[in-house]
Amino acid sequence: xxxxxxxxxxxxxxxxxxxxxxLRDLSVSIEAxxxxxxxxxxxxxxxxxxxxxxxxxxxxAGHYRLEGRDVTTLSADEQAEVRxxxxxxxxQSFHLVPRLTAAENIALxxxxxxxxxxxxxxxxxxxxxxxxxxxxxxxxxxELSGGQRQRVAIARATIMRPAMLLADEPTGNLDRATGxxxxxxxxxLNAGGTTLIVVTHDPSMGARARRQLLMEDGxxxxxxxxxxxxxxxxG
Amino acid sequence: MTPADTLRFASRAALxxxxxxxxxxxxxxxxxxxxxxxxxxGDGARRYVVGQFASLGANLVIVLPGRNQTGGVNAGSFVTSxxxxxxxxxxxxxxxxxxxxxxxxxxxxxxxxxxGGKLREVLxxxxxxxxxxxxxxxxxxxxxxxxxxxxxxxxxxxxxxxxRRELFGNEPAVGRMARIGDHRLRVVGVMAPSGQGLGxxxxxxxxxxxxxxxxxxxxxxxxxxxxxxxxREAIVPAQREMEKIMRARHEGELDVTLITQDAVLGTFxxxxxxxxxxxxGIAAISxxxxGILVMNVMLVAVTQRTGEIGLxxxxxxxxxxxxxxxxxxxxxxxxxxxxxxxxxxxxxAWGIRLTWxxxxxxxxxxxxxxxxxxxxxxxxxxxxxxxxRAARLDPVQxxxxx
Numbered sequence: 001x002x003x004x005x006x007x008x009x010x011x012x013x014x015x016x017x018x019x020x021x022x023l024r025d026l027s028v029s030i031e032a033x034x035x036x037x038x039x040x041x042x043x044x045x046x047x048x049x050x051x052x053x054x055x056x057x058x059x060x061a062g063h064y065r066l067e068g069r070d071v072t073t074l075s076a077d078e079q080a081e082v083r084x085x086x087x088x089x090x091x092q093s094f095h096l097v098p099r100l101t102a103a104e105n106i107a108l109x110x111x112x113x114x115x116x117x118x119x120x121x122x123x124x125x126x127x128x129x130x131x132x133x134x135x136x137x138x139x140x141x142x143e144l145s146g147g148q149r150q151r152v153a154i155a156r157a158t159i160m161r162p163a164m165l166l167a168d169e170p171t172g173n174l175d176r177a178t179g180x181x182x183x184x185x186x187x188x189l190n191a192g193g194t195t196l197i198v199v200t201h202d203p204s205m206g207a208r209a210r211r212q213l214l215m216e217d218g219x220x221x222x223x224x225x226x227x228x229x230x231x232x233x234x235g
Numbered sequence: 236m237t238p239a240d241t242l243r244f245a246s247r248a249a250l251x252x253x254x255x256x257x258x259x260x261x262x263x264x265x266x267x268x269x270x271x272x273x274x275x276x277g278d279g280a281r282r283y284v285v286g287q288f289a290s291l292g293a294n295l296v297i298v299l300p301g302r303n304q305t306g307g308v309n310a311g312s313f314v315t316s317x318x319x320x321x322x323x324x325x326x327x328x329x330x331x332x333x334x335x336x337x338x339x340x341x342x343x344x345x346x347x348x349x350x351g352g353k354l355r356e357v358l359x360x361x362x363x364x365x366x367x368x369x370x371x372x373x374x375x376x377x378x379x380x381x382x383x384x385x386x387x388x389x390x391x392x393x394x395x396x397x398x399r400r401e402l403f404g405n406e407p408a409v410g411r412m413a414r415i416g417d418h419r420l421r422v423v424g425v426m427a428p429s430g431q432g433l434g435x436x437x438x439x440x441x442x443x444x445x446x447x448x449x450x451x452x453x454x455x456x457x458x459x460x461x462x463x464x465x466x467r468e469a470i471v472p473a474q475r476e477m478e479k480i481m482r483a484r485h486e487g488e489l490d491v492t493l494i495t496q497d498a499v500l501g502t503f504x505x506x507x508x509x510x511x512x513x514x515x516g517i518a519a520i521s522x523x524x525x526g527i528l529v530m531n532v533m534l535v536a537v538t539q540r541t542g543e544i545g546l547x548x549x550x551x552x553x554x555x556x557x558x559x560x561x562x563x564x565x566x567x568x569x570x571x572x573x574x575x576x577x578x579x580x581x582x583x584a585w586g587i588r589l590t591w592x593x594x595x596x597x598x599x600x601x602x603x604x605x606x607x608x609x610x611x612x613x614x615x616x617x618x619x620x621x622x623x624r625a626a627r628l629d630p631v632q633x634x635x636x637x
Contacts, residue, residue: 056549057630076553076554080551080553082551083548084550091546091634095546097543097546098251100247109550109551112556113551114240160551
């Protein structure tokens with residue numbers, strides 16, 4: 001059984017009188033631990049797909065089975081619970097809460113899940129260490145560099161040890177060197193067993209993924225698996 | 236999310252926008268302070284008036300000549316229509332009622348007092364030895380009027396503190412002679428300074444035996460009779476006894492009016508209590524305005540933090556988490572405002588007490604509790620709508636906002 005199974009997904013946005021078919025009859029399955037890049041021109045439905053996978057959006061038709069469970073029919077609060085426990089998000093614009101310190105931002109999912117403060121502190125401390133942010137724990141986002149901000153965001157996305165990590169243009173706001181650093185970090189997490197799904201414009205980043213989904217006009221054009229991608233990622 | 240986390244998260248959010256929070260707190264504070272100060276003023280006035288009346292004595296019945304109430308026809312009404320005067324004999328008769336403990340007939344008139352060439356206009360009060368006890372007055376020097384037969388016109392006088400100062404200066408007044416009208420009287424006592432009072436001020440009066448006063452003013456009627464009954468509970472039965480006595484003495488006609496302190500007191504208490512309530516109601520309008528401000532501020536906060544709400548949802552916050560966080564923030568703002576207003580209000584009441592020391596301007600407990608309660612309730616009530624709006628935001632849309 002695949003970790004993610006999408007079958008016959010349709011997503012239609014209504015803008016005034018016109019209807020935009022953001023996703024049409026999309027069926028795809030992704031195994032646990034895969035490294036998938038979703039690519040395509042703007043408006044091809046990449047972000048909509050990512051939002052659906054992250055349970056932030058609901059399809060108009062079709063079924064989404066996550067770990068064998070049909071999650072399309074869950075209530076908003078049940079979906080929130082699934083997001084909290086199983087899904088980590090990384091955004092292009094980091095989305096850190098500006099008034100909270102790095103450590104507090106990382107602790108947010110633990111707080112929402114009601115983890116006891118003592119355990120929270122130790123887990124955040126470990127995460128700060130893992131992501132090389134120990135010296136920045138007490139700093140607010142505005143006092144951090146772009147790379148550090150994204151590292152905080154990734155630490156936050158992974159603090160609940162989710163089954164999959166959804167990244168929307170994670171290097172879009174970063175310079176090349178920092179972008180590569182962040183990519184390497186994400187890939188290391190993937191190597192640890194977390195499913196990694198990255199939406200990107202950047203062909204070089206897409207090329208590093210073992211599997212590429214090419215989207216066009218809301219439909220899947222190409223599904224490429226590269227045997228040698230693992231070697232590329234490692235190198 | 237534990238309650239402690241919600242509280243911390245909300246307070247951090249409130250503190251992140253200091254100006255907005257300060258203005259909000261100020262608005263709420265003004266509302267609460269208005270309630271506290273205005274009710275303090277209203278209740279202070281009430282307490283002042285009630286206190287003044289209570290100082291006259293709680294178990295006092297005042298007998299006035301004349302009747303201000305329509306009664307039925309009786310034997311007396313055919314004999315005469317004018318009320319009979321109150322006399323000293325009436326006062327003595329009232330003392331015979333079992334529930335009456337003390338009686339003080341009062342006779343009042345204006346005269347002149349002169350001591351060693353100093354002359355001034357003065358109010359002369361004719362009464363008996365019991366008057367000082369009935370009214371709870373104190374004698375500063377010498378003694379009060381001697382206890383003697385009501386008909387005896389002793390040539391003695393007790394003077395008020397201001398008169399003593401003006402007429403005798405620093406010399407002792409007791410034992411000195413003073414001329415009042417055509418009478419030479421010996422000063423036997425000086426009243427203690429009485430301070431400001433609603434009742435009679437003893438500072439500028441001369442108190443003489445009732446017979447002396449009547450002789451001085453060439454009359455045998457009384458201004459009124461003050462009657463002290465055994466205790467508060469005895470007022471009503473004593474009133475009945477006294478009415479019976481007066482009716483018997485006045486040929487079957489009840490041509491006197493009996494006033495009890497309780498009746499006057501109760502009326503003033505009710506009127507001023509209602510006034511305080513009305514003032515509190517007016518002040519509460521400002522609280523409602525503050526509540527609407529809370530709503531406005533929270534709606535702005537929701538718009539401002541749309542991205543953050545989207546993020547929280549992406550991180551797995553349920554609608555309840557977000558609703559609670561925003562409601563807590565609104566409650567915190569209201570609560571802070573309420574406490575600041577409470578302090579400001581007490582400061583204002585203190586200022587009033589300082590400016591007008593006679594006014595006991597303490598805000599009543601109910602008003603303080605009501606103001607704090609209303610502040611919190613309006614804050615929460617008006618916080619519900621923004622919180623719901625935040626909870627309902629579509630995460631995808633919210634995340635696109637920066």
